[in-house]
Amino acid sequence: MEIMDEVIGKVTVLKMRGRLNSVSAVSLKDRVNDYAKNGQIHLVIDMADIDFVDSSGLGSLVACLRSVRKLGGDVRIAGLQDRVRAVFELISLHRIFEIFDDARNAVVSFQYPEKDAGK
Amino acid sequence: MRILVVDDDMEMRLLIRSILTAKGYEVLTASDGIEALAVLEKEKIQLVISDWLMPRMDGLELCKRIRAASFPWYVYVIILTAKDTKGELVAAMESGADDYIAKPFDKDELIVRIHAGERVLNLEKTLEDRNERLSKALSTIRKDLEAAAHLQKDLLPRPGRVSSGFSFDGIFLPCSFVAGDTYNYIKLDRDHVCFFLLDVSGHGVQAAMLSFTLTKILSSLTIPAGDGQGGGVDRRQFSSPVKTVHELNLRFQTDDETIQYFTMIFGIMDTRDGRMTMVQAGQPSPIHMRKGEEPVLLGSGGFPVGLNPNATYEELEIYLKPGERLILYSDGITECTNQDGQEFSTERLVDLLQKWEGLSLRSAMEKLEKSLLEWRGSDEFEDDISLLAIERSRYNGDYG
Numbered sequence: 251m252e253i254m255d256e257v258i259g260k261v262t263v264l265k266m267r268g269r270l271n272s273v274s275a276v277s278l279k280d281r282v283n284d285y286a287k288n289g290q291i292h293l294v295i296d297m298a299d300i301d302f303v304d305s306s307g308l309g310s311l312v313a314c315l316r317s318v319r320k321l322g323g324d325v326r327i328a329g330l331q332d333r334v335r336a337v338f339e340l341i342s343l344h345r346i347f348e349i350f351d352d353a354r355n356a357v358v359s360f361q362y363p364e365k366d367a368g369k
Numbered sequence: 370m371r372i373l374v375v376d377d378d379m380e381m382r383l384l385i386r387s388i389l390t391a392k393g394y395e396v397l398t399a400s401d402g403i404e405a406l407a408v409l410e411k412e413k414i415q416l417v418i419s420d421w422l423m424p425r426m427d428g429l430e431l432c433k434r435i436r437a438a439s440f441p442w443y444v445y446v447i448i449l450t451a452k453d454t455k456g457e458l459v460a461a462m463e464s465g466a467d468d469y470i471a472k473p474f475d476k477d478e479l480i481v482r483i484h485a486g487e488r489v490l491n492l493e494k495t496l497e498d499r500n501e502r503l504s505k506a507l508s509t510i511r512k513d514l515e516a517a518a519h520l521q522k523d524l525l526p527r528p529g530r531v532s533s534g535f536s537f538d539g540i541f542l543p544c545s546f547v548a549g550d551t552y553n554y555i556k557l558d559r560d561h562v563c564f565f566l567l568d569v570s571g572h573g574v575q576a577a578m579l580s581f582t583l584t585k586i587l588s589s590l591t592i593p594a595g596d597g598q599g600g601g602v603d604r605r606q607f608s609s610p611v612k613t614v615h616e617l618n619l620r621f622q623t624d625d626e627t628i629q630y631f632t633m634i635f636g637i638m639d640t641r642d643g644r645m646t647m648v649q650a651g652q653p654s655p656i657h658m659r660k661g662e663e664p665v666l667l668g669s670g671g672f673p674v675g676l677n678p679n680a681t682y683e684e685l686e687i688y689l690k691p692g693e694r695l696i697l698y699s700d701g702i703t704e705c706t707n708q709d710g711q712e713f714s715t716e717r718l719v720d721l722l723q724k725w726e727g728l729s730l731r732s733a734m735e736k737l738e739k740s741l742l743e744w745r746g747s748d749e750f751e752d753d754i755s756l757l758a759i760e761r762s763r764y765n766g767d768y769g
Binding site for chain 1: 568570571623625626628629630632651652653669670671672673676677680752
């Protein structure tokens with residue numbers, strides 16, 4: 251899977267497209283590990299163009315979250331499509347991740363933590 | 370190495386033979402294509418040096434016949450001829466020759482061309498050996514997987530009735546030999562039966578290993594007496610569903626690298642009154658099929674097991690009344706896509722279950738399995754498919 255990224259200040263936004271499954275899960279984990287090594291630990295995963303996530307994909311998101319939080323950073327999720335949001339809620343991931351309507355609000359939440367915009 | 374020399378000119382045959390024999394090759398000869406084919410049929414020969422122009426069957430026709438014959442080994446063919454134009458070279462190669470030497474030929478060139486041929490044949494042999502090793506390995510793996518799949522199916526309960534008028538049935542279709550899904554029901558004591566359906570993240574062997582382990586652990590919650598039906602034990606101590614799932618969650622916390630977890634429904638049923646307490650750990654909502662009323666999707670989710678050490682769980686409670694059914698299923702069913710990429714969906718599952726409410730549990734399961742296969746258009750699924758159905762008999766009371 252192609253993962254695009256954009257650095258906005260201290261925040262790195264990752265954008266993916268299509269299906270987050272066992273294959274793309276590996277690319278995502280590798281990519282996030284690279285960021286972490288590089289000191290990029292404030293991550294936003296923009297999932298607006300992800301229309302399917304399977305159990306391995308969900309596992310990879312949690313793996314990313316764990317590795318980045320250990321370093322004092324965070325992974326925030328943005329732009330969930332309805333059916334993906336339903337899966338997130340089914341397995342209570344909305345209680346582990348901070349989830350935002352869109353990537354912009356997620357980026358702002360890192361820059362102005364007190365505002366908690368658009369959650 | 371053995372070489373077949375084909376030439377209608379006896380002097381030429383003898384000349385080439387003496388050159389090659391001096392170099393340590395074993396040489397057979399034929400005077401035309403037809404003779405050559407007869408030799409090739411009988412002997413394992415991998416290198417042929419053939420003249421082009423010969424009576425009965427010429428060198429090009431021989432080449433074509435050799436290629437068409439599909440010998441179990443590769444036959445390397447060098448065409449030897451007085452013709453020496455580009456057009457001839459193309460014709461020889463087109464007919465399946467590997468190399469081409471113009472007459473009159475140089476002895477050293479002949480030897481060098483044979484060496485080149487030997488290199489190709491050696492490569493071919495190496496490839497063939499590797500292929501053979503690979504296909505042996507593949508067949509071993511396949512046999513192992515088939516055996517594992519068999520073992521896994523054996524772990525599943527057979528459709529049947531536990532005492533007190535409760536019947537169980539299921540659907541199980543692994544997507545690759547073995548599954549990360551499994552389900553079971555176990556009689557705990559005279560009045561209690563536990564049941565579960567679980568789905569390990571991912572699928573294939575890795576998921577199946579955890580699924581095997583979990584089946585073993587969950588099945589030993591109680592030691593069934595004799596026939597596996599819990600026999601004559603009146604009372605037994607066992608943990609509540611919340612406590613069981615909580616303990617599993619602590620015990621099976623994933624490491625950060627592999628992130629392996631599972632979703633499950635784990636429940637205990639009191640067969641005296643149909644009271645069911647269940648924990649929904651990230652599994653799709655069970656369907657409660659009620660008599661004469663709309664089916665209900667129970668619960669709204671919950672943490673999977675193994676993903677979050679601080680997860681807490683809640684219990685759902687329902688009463689299964691006589692004639693009602695409870696359906697547990699993996700997302701492999703609802704997310705099963707047809708050829709247009711459309712999902713089977715929870716709505717379709719509920720509709721079909723409702724449509725077949727009047728049928729026996731077995732017939733309903735058979736029809737559902739059939740409609741899943743039809744929906745998919747093949748028996749190759751992208752995710753494991755499992756479903757556990759529990760039915761309380763229409764007639765209240767103990768008749769099992």
